[in-house]
Amino acid sequence: MVTIAVTAEAPDEPRFAVSPETVKKLSALGAKVRVEAGAGGRSRFSDDALKAAGAEIAAGAAEALSGADMLLKVRRPSADEIRQLKPGAIVAAILDPYDKAAIEPLAGTGANLFSMEFMPRISRAQSMDVLSSQANLAGYKAVVDAASLFGQALPMMMTAAGTVPAAKTFIMGVGVAGLQAIATARRLGSIVSATDVRPATKEQVQSLGAKFIAVEDDEFKQAQTAAGYAKPMSAEYQAKQAALVAEHIKNQDIVITTALIPGRPAPKLVSAAMLAAMKPGSVIVDLAAERGGNVEGTVPGQTVEVSGVKIVGPLNLAGSVPVNASSLYAKNLYAFLELFFDKKEKTLKVNWDDEIIKGTLVAKDGKIVHPNLASA
Structure with a gap:
């Protein structure tokens, strides 16, 4: 039987x-x-609820990890955790893979490391897309938190004492988080x-139902990669866009910024x-504070x-709604792990040529193997 270990996250x-x-x-x-005892408590997943669903509750992390075939985490585990697993075990987590100094010791354990951030943007992998599930919640929470700090009402209100004007919200970066922020606002x-x-x-x-603000020139029309990410823009375009945004932002009450480029520092969108x-x-x-x-x-x-x-610089905003974030992340992981099992035999059977498995595999046999990390 395949044993899956799940241990507590950092504080x-x-x-x-x-x-x-x-x-x-x-x-x-x-x-x-x-599952390590008490580890799901902050997401309101009690030991009793997990046990009733079929989990074995281990007294501590060492007991949970000992000889397991897989380790599931939210954040990157330590090399010491991985060494307690079976040799060549499978580890799936949000590994922050561009941090080479942290990834190399993990690769050196010989485990098969899978980074959920590298999930291919293909239709078959949508149910496994951790970045989207967590960004969706972050976009929602960003607006709710901004509204609570704003000190004024957001909707227009007609009262006998006069009219309360509607607040103006500007979303910079329209990925999953941005779209949810628009909808919530x-x-x-x-x-x-x-x-x-x-x-x-x-x-x-x-x-x-929102207004689109951008310099729509020829460069703008080519500003997207095949994978759907934003390309770095020329200095000339950035200057034109910055001028447009500078004029627009003067009249805004709430601004949510969400722009990230994988493996790079976050672009500066709002100047002093x-x-x-x-x-x-x-x-x-x-929302790009972490980068x-x-x-x-x-x-x-x-x-x-x-x-x-x-200016609010939240770290792990999705984690501030942990019940929902954990439920969605757990479903992402389950959809991913289905690929690793022979459902008839109920055994581990990894197809290393599957594009989803190849796309998320960071390290194998002691070496970093992901093409995005070759020169990282």
Whole structure:
């Protein structure tokens, strides 16, 4: 029988890698799920609930890990954790794979490391797309947090004492997080606008009832990779776009920035000069804070005030709604792990040529093998 270990995350990570629902499904595949006692508590997955679903509760991490065939985590495990598994075990987590200094010791254990961030953007892998499931929640929470800090109402209200004007919300970067932020801000009654360098996003923004803001020149029309990510733009385009955004941002009450390019520092979208031109009391939530931030003045993990504007630099915003985030992440992992099992024989059977398995495999046989990391 295949043994899957699930251990507690670090104190700053409230999410968990399995749920009672996925424990039941993994057991049906032929796996024994061994969970460290108390590890799911911050996601409200009690030991009793996990045990009722078929999990074995281990007294501690060492007992959970000992001789297991797989290790499931939210964040990157330590090399010491991996060494307690069977030789050549499978490890699946959000590995932050571009951190070469941290990945090399893990690769050296000989485990098969799978980074969930590298999930291919293909239709067959949509149910496994961790970045999308977590970004969706982050986009929602960014708007809710901004609204709570803003100190004014978001919707227009007609009262006998007078009219409360609608707040204006500007979303910078229209990926999964940005689209959810648009939808949430609209639900709360805000007037919403959004910008992105990818031309395909214009229709998506407009379909959600928001106004699209961008310099739509020839470079803009070619600004998307085949995988759907934004390409780095020329200095000339960036200057034109910055001028347009600078004029627009002056009148905004809430700004949500979400722009990330895989493996690179976050692009700076909001300058100190733009901040100085914004209305006092405005709020910016910088979802790229973990990668240095889209805003000049962002301090990762803190809320600061610059030129009268509150700048929020959240770390792990999806983790602030851990029950939902863990449930979705656990389903992503289960959909991925289905590929590793022979459902008839209920045994481990890995097809190393499957494009999803190849696309997420970071290290095998002691070596880093992912092409994106060859020169990282």
